[in-house]
Amino acid sequence: MSAGGGAPAARAVLQQCLRAQLQVQPAGDQSEAQFVQIDRGMVIYICFFNGASEELLQKMVSTLLNVRLCEASSGRLVSVLELPGSILIVPQATLGGKAKGRSMQYHNNISKEDGLRLYSAFVSLCEKEVATASASSSVEVKHGTYGNRQVLQLDTNGPYTHLMDF
């Protein structure tokens, strides 16, 4: 993990949720907008920077799904896998922004193609980890469409927002 030293290769913001809903397809002329939804669990906003590679992904997913940020009914903090909770993955390139004057610049963000490739692999790894760890069919991994506007509704019992750079 990039511990304050060099530039990060990826950035995640984590929020706990009771329910979260994300648009995955905007409304078209003939179609209504489509959404995915999770109940209790964790929202992972994710951004990749220049230089990020697939080798990073396993460690990222393992860290994010195993860090103890979720409040169990006992009050104890457990991981989202232990809760067990669902996961909503939100591609969020804006997390790579740096202020220059009054504008945000995204010069360190990864290219669209590489970002999509890493994002898809990240989602697949999350799905695999959750499937391996949980026998509960109520636990789901949902995710947004890369490159789209991320129309989100979030209902929390305290978002307990955390930042993790990798």
Next chain:
Amino acid sequence: MSAGGGAPAARAVLQQCLRAQLQVQPAGDQSEAQFVQIDRGMVIYICFFNGASEELLQKMVSTLLNVRLCEASSGRLVSVLELPGSILIVPQATLGGKAKGRSMQYHNNISKEDGLRLYSAFVSLCEKEVATASASSSVEVKHGTYGNRQVLQLDTNGPYTHLMDF
């Protein structure tokens, strides 16, 4: 602004919202929970670190309220003051967390008393800037109670999440 160099003195996460509601008083034996709410505008999650001082606040508030992150009806990005939009300030000490193994540690976070003092001054400065900049009575600054659990409901048209370290 701490541009990737030294340790930051404060951290803000910004999300755009169509509506956001935050609990400011939990339900008691004889009382219902109390909430504040804004409509279109920006949520500012804020965390102070050891070493943060009041001198930092004016620059922080000026930067956060003037950076162009809000989509005007024309599609152009403008500041929350220019939109004009409301502001919901959420104290979020968890933003100072660093992973150590599977746990989060908050060793760099400011003490509770200093944090409360800076938070209150930050809120006051935001209120002052908004009152000065906007003639619209529909523009409001609302904020959470420092030290409480931040029970949040968020409705976005794309949270467009940004991180700013100071």
